[in-house]
Amino acid sequence: MAVNVVPDSARATATEEESFGISGEDLLRRWTHGALGLILGAAFGVGIVVVLRTVSGLSAFQSEQTGYPQVVVPLITAPLGFMLGFGVFSYWIRWALGMPTQPEDHSQHGAASWRDYFTFNTDHKVIGIQYMVTTFIFFFIGGLMAMLIRAELAQPGTQIVGAGTFNSLFSTHAAIMIFLFVIPVFAGIGNYVLPLMLGAPDMAFPRLNALSFWLLPMAGIIFLTSFLVPGGAFDAGWTGYAPLSTGAPLGQSFFNIGVQFAGFSSILAAVNFLVTIITMRAPGMTFWRMPLLAWANLATSLLIVAATPFIAGVQFMVLLDRLLHTNFFQFGSGGDVISYQHIFWFYSHPAVYIMIIPGFGIISEVISTNARKAIFGYRLMSLSLIAIIVLSYSVWAHHMFVAGMFSWLRVPMMMTSVLIAVPTGIKIFSWLGTLYFGKIHTRSTSMLFALGFIASFVVGGISGVMLALVPIDIHVTDTYFIVAHIHFVLFAGSVFTIFAGIYYWFPKITGRMYDEKLGRVHFWLTLIGTWGTFLPMHWIGMDGMPRRVADYAAQFGDWNLLISCFSFMLGAAQLVFLYNMIVSWRFGPKAEANPWRARSIEWQVSSPPPRFNFDVIPRVVGGPYEYGVPGAVHALMDEKEIGGARVGAAPRAPVVADQGAAGPGG
Numbered sequence: 001m002a003v004n005v006v007p008d009s010a011r012a013t014a015t016e017e018e019s020f021g022i023s024g025e026d027l028l029r030r031w032t033h034g035a036l037g038l039i040l041g042a043a044f045g046v047g048i049v050v051v052l053r054t055v056s057g058l059s060a061f062q063s064e065q066t067g068y069p070q071v072v073v074p075l076i077t078a079p080l081g082f083m084l085g086f087g088v089f090s091y092w093i094r095w096a097l098g099m100p101t102q103p104e105d106h107s108q109h110g111a112a113s114w115r116d117y118f119t120f121n122t123d124h125k126v127i128g129i130q131y132m133v134t135t136f137i138f139f140f141i142g143g144l145m146a147m148l149i150r151a152e153l154a155q156p157g158t159q160i161v162g163a164g165t166f167n168s169l170f171s172t173h174a175a176i177m178i179f180l181f182v183i184p185v186f187a188g189i190g191n192y193v194l195p196l197m198l199g200a201p202d203m204a205f206p207r208l209n210a211l212s213f214w215l216l217p218m219a220g221i222i223f224l225t226s227f228l229v230p231g232g233a234f235d236a237g238w239t240g241y242a243p244l245s246t247g248a249p250l251g252q253s254f255f256n257i258g259v260q261f262a263g264f265s266s267i268l269a270a271v272n273f274l275v276t277i278i279t280m281r282a283p284g285m286t287f288w289r290m291p292l293l294a295w296a297n298l299a300t301s302l303l304i305v306a307a308t309p310f311i312a313g314v315q316f317m318v319l320l321d322r323l324l325h326t327n328f329f330q331f332g333s334g335g336d337v338i339s340y341q342h343i344f345w346f347y348s349h350p351a352v353y354i355m356i357i358p359g360f361g362i363i364s365e366v367i368s369t370n371a372r373k374a375i376f377g378y379r380l381m382s383l384s385l386i387a388i389i390v391l392s393y394s395v396w397a398h399h400m401f402v403a404g405m406f407s408w409l410r411v412p413m414m415m416t417s418v419l420i421a422v423p424t425g426i427k428i429f430s431w432l433g434t435l436y437f438g439k440i441h442t443r444s445t446s447m448l449f450a451l452g453f454i455a456s457f458v459v460g461g462i463s464g465v466m467l468a469l470v471p472i473d474i475h476v477t478d479t480y481f482i483v484a485h486i487h488f489v490l491f492a493g494s495v496f497t498i499f500a501g502i503y504y505w506f507p508k509i510t511g512r513m514y515d516e517k518l519g520r521v522h523f524w525l526t527l528i529g530t531w532g533t534f535l536p537m538h539w540i541g542m543d544g545m546p547r548r549v550a551d552y553a554a555q556f557g558d559w560n561l562l563i564s565c566f567s568f569m570l571g572a573a574q575l576v577f578l579y580n581m582i583v584s585w586r587f588g589p590k591a592e593a594n595p596w597r598a599r600s601i602e603w604q605v606s607s608p609p610p611r612f613n614f615d616v617i618p619r620v621v622g623g624p625y626e627y628g629v630p631g632a633v634h635a636l637m638d639e640k641e642i643g644g645a646r647v648g649a650a651p652r653a654p655v656v657a658d659q660g661a662a663g664p665g666g
Contacts, residue, residue, distance in 0.1 A: 020611075021112025022119050030119055034086035041081015045074030065231055065249045066322040072253045079218040079261065087120050088214055091207055110611040120214065122206035124195050125609065129509065130213050131188025132502070135181045138220050140574070142176035145169050147571050154564040156554050166550035167235035168251070172223060174238035175255060178355070179262040180220045182494045186358035187212070187269045189501050190297045192509060194273065196602035196609055197291055199282025199618045199635065204275035212268035219261035226254035237548065239348070242329035242340040246321040256319040263312040266354075270304035273297050282601070282635065284620035289634075291600050291624045292381060296361025299385040303350050303357070303392065310347035314340060341403055345396035353392050355490060357385060359497025360427055363450050366500050367431055369598045370447040371438030374625040377430040384423035391420040401473045410470050417468030424461060428454065444596070445519030449500035452527045456496060460488030463538065478548070481541025487534045499526070499577070506581070507595050511608045512588030518580040522573055529570025536563055599634045600624045 022030075049069045050060045061070050083089060094101050110116070110123045117130055149169050152160045161169065191209065195202055203209045226233040231249025234240070245252050277298045281290070318340070320326040327333035329340045368375050375381060394416040397409055431454055442448055463485040466472045476482065499522075506514050536559050541547075545556045552560070594603040601618055602609070618635040626632035 020110065022115050022121075024115060027115045027119055030086055034082045037085020038078050038082040041084070042074040042078035044081065045077035046070050048077075049073050063230075066247060066253075068229075068250050068253070069323060071229065071250065072257070072319075072323060075222060075254065075257050079222070083211075083214055083218075086214070088211055120210050122202075122210050123611075124191050124203045124206070124209060125509075127203075127209050127213050128188050128190075128192025131184055131191055131216070134213075134217055134220075135185040135188060136578075138176050138180040139185075140578070141224070142173050142181060143571055143574060145173035145176070147568065149173065150564040150567040152550060153552070153560050155561060156552055156557050158551065161550070163550040164232060164235065167548070168227065168233035170548060171235050171237050171255075172226070172233050175223055175234075175258070176220070177490070178238060178351075179259065180216065180223070182355045182490060182498070183266060183351075184216055184262075184269075185498055186297075186300070186355075187266070187273075189362070189498070189505070190273060190293070190358060191269075193505055193602055194294060194297060195276065195280070196508075196605065196613055197294060197600050198277065198280060199285060199601050199614065199620065200276060200280040201613050201617070203272050204280055205272050208268050209272050212265045212272065215261050215265035215268070219258045219265065222254050222258035222261065226251035226258075229254070239344060240315065240318065241344075242318055242321070243331070243335075243337060245318050246329055253319060253322060256315040256322070259315045260312055263308045266304050267308050270301035270308075273301040274305070277301075282618050282620050284635075286620075288379065288382075289620050289623055291361075292364035292375060292378070293358070293361035295382045295385055296357050296359075296364075299389050300354055300357045302389055303354050307347045307350040307354070307393075310343055311351075314343040314347075317343075338400075338403060338405055341400050342396070342405075345399045346393070349396045349399065350389075350392040352489065353388055355494050356497075357388065359453070359494050359501075360385070362497045362501040362504070363431065363453055365598075365600070366444075366446045366450040366504050367434050368625045368627065369504075369596050370441045370444050370450070371435050372441075372627045373434050373438040374623070374627055374629075375430065376433030376436075377426070378623070378625065380426055381430050384426040387423040388420065391416060391423070395420055395468075398468055398473065401470055402477045414468055414470050418465060421461065421465050421468075428458065428461075443516065444503070445514070445516060445523055446500045446504035448520065448523040449496050449503065452523065453493065453496035453500065456488060456492030456527075456530065459535075460485060460493055463488060476541055478546055479541035480537040480545045480547050483547050484534045484537035484541060487530075487537075492530050492534070496526075499523075502581075504596070505602075506584070507591035508602060508607050508609070510585045510588070511591050511606075512584050512586075513591050513595065514584040514588055515580050518576055522576045522580065525569060525573030525576065529566050529573055532566030533563055533570055599626065599632075601635050601637075604635065604637050 053062070053069070054060055062068065091101055109121070111121070111126050111129075116126060117133075121127065121130075148160065149166070152158075152166055191203065194200075223233075229250045232251055234245075234248065234251040234255035236245040236248050236252060236255075240252070240255060245255075277290075277294055317326070317328045321328050321330065321335075327335045329335045329337055331337050364375055364381065395413060397405060397413040398417040401410055401413075440447070442451070463481070467476070467482070467485060503514065503519060506512075540556050540559050543556075545552055591607045593606050595607075596603065601620075601624075604618070605614065614637075616638055618637045620635045622632055622634050624634050626634070
């Protein structure tokens with residue numbers, strides 16, 4: 001375990017304090033250079049395609065629907081050009097070329113004004129806010145698409161959009177919600193909270209951390225601009241099954257490339273979390289003294305690093321099939337169609353846990369704090385996270401029971417799929433054990449969402465066990481039962497935990513208190529809207545209503561009208577949340593350092609935290625959940641000496657990574 005010992009010489013100087021924050025001129029210069037880099041990057045991409053095709057004796061431009069290399073290649077080079085001009089790669093390029101690197105004086109670390117959130121900032125707190133705000137923008141864009149989908153499905157027949165546009169809407173909605181909201185918003189919450197929770201001055205690799213964020217909006221813009229190209233947006237679903245995707249119009253290539261940017265963002269963030277959690281814990285914080293949110297992010301990061309390359313690889317293979325006719329997945333040319341699903345689901349079922357395990361950590365923090373009790377079965381909770389990691393790689397083929405795979409594989413996959421419910425069930429029982437005889441404070445909106453999550457996630461979990469059973473899965477495959485299950489897991493599961501986390505740490509992040517009355521309105525409308533929208537989908541799915549269709553049999557018309565009404569209630573509830581967050585951030589009453597009387601380290605500093613987190617690196621002397629134990633202390637916040645070494649006396653410039661030219665590091 002690494003301890004950041006910061007000498008007095010590392011203190012910020014008065015000059016550094018005066019230059020704190022980016023100026024308007026510097027911000028304008030960065031964005032101007034970024035725009036110029038975008039244009040030059042796009043021009044370079046077009047130019048290299050034209051030159052290579054001309055040299056090869058081909059026409060300079062190609063316009064087959066699976067081709068358009070003069071569009072696809074710039075789709076890669078233009079975002080890279082923007083980031084190059086914006087200064088994202090400056091440090092690493094100087095290092096790679098053997099040029100003197102610019103020592104980090106931390107003058108731009110932190111946020112002095114709104115401008116600092118629109119630049120390449122290495123402060124984990126700024127990056128966390130950048131992540132959260134950006135992902136919620138995509139959340140509302142994806143939600144608008146969901147409203148269009150439900151408006152179309154309110155009655156049989158064509159109401160608003162045709163079948164082709166409908167296919168693009170549900171495909172883009174799912175891709176945005178998964179790759180641009182649920183997965184990265186957890187990275188945003190973790191970015192802000194984890195270093196504080198661990199007693200670290202920053203993440204292990206601050207520059208890599210900032211890069212992981214700036215890759216994310218690139219992916220989102222690529223997804224959305226697919227609506228503007230010939231043939232419209234990608235329409236093969238978020239799964240992008242081949243060979244449907246290999247022959248789809250140009251927009252499908254936007255999906256293939258957007259996933260690469262989102263995937264690299266996830267991998268870089270996960271590497272940062274792993275190194276931070278393993279090497280930068282405060283003195284005395286053993287693994288068995290870590291808060292469960294740290295355990296959850298450790299497990300999630302292991303999953304991301306191991307699994308994400310599979311989806312990146314399979315989308316790259318589809319792109320090669322589309323552009324170069326490599327025929328990985330074209331059966332008529334010797335390809336293997338089923339192999340796409342095996343590779344895709346080998347990532348995408350672990351991805352289900354990537355999208356929920358951080359939420360487990362959030363719920364543990366919220367429940368323990370508001371019940372004023374230690375987590376019941378803390379060590380078993382931690383070990384069950386590791387069990388989920390191991391088992392998650394043994395269940396992928398339960399998505400393929402009707403895909404034409406080997407029939408003998410069904411039974412072992414069914415058994416492992418049922419078995420993985422055990423470590424998840426351990427968490428449910430641990431949370432209930434924590435609540436048992438606890439002083440449950442439901443005045444907190446975060447606690448309401450935590451309780452709503454438990455009740456709702458049980459429904460999603462039970463339907464998941466049903467789908468793990470071969471006969472039931474065969475009966476309901478490609479029906480609305482599947483839609484109901486995934487939304488109970490991801491919306492009533494993941495999104496409820498996200499809201500719980502946002503409400504819980506809102507005072508710490510903003511220094512303001514939100515309106516609890518509006519929070520409760522948001523919770524109850526969201527809970528009723530969620531159950532009213534997705535519970536009936538189980539029933540019409542069992543009766544045979546197919547998913548991914550713009551029209552359906554008249555017998556399902558009344559049910560779909562009811563579902564659509566509840567879905568609009570669910571959508572309207574999120575506007576209450578948006579209003580509450582914006583107004584409270586600006587005008588809410590000032591927050592105390594620890595309004596929830598929590599024990600973990602992030603609540604022992606001011607709200608919002610100091611620029612460099614701690615004047616003195618804390619020393620951990622006990623567990624984070626010892627509520628009700630007389631004299632129990634999690635961390636000592638003002639010690640000057642630990643084992644004879646001066647630890648972090650008023651660190652104004654944290655030593656979290658190499659500051660000079662030794663390597664590209666963080």
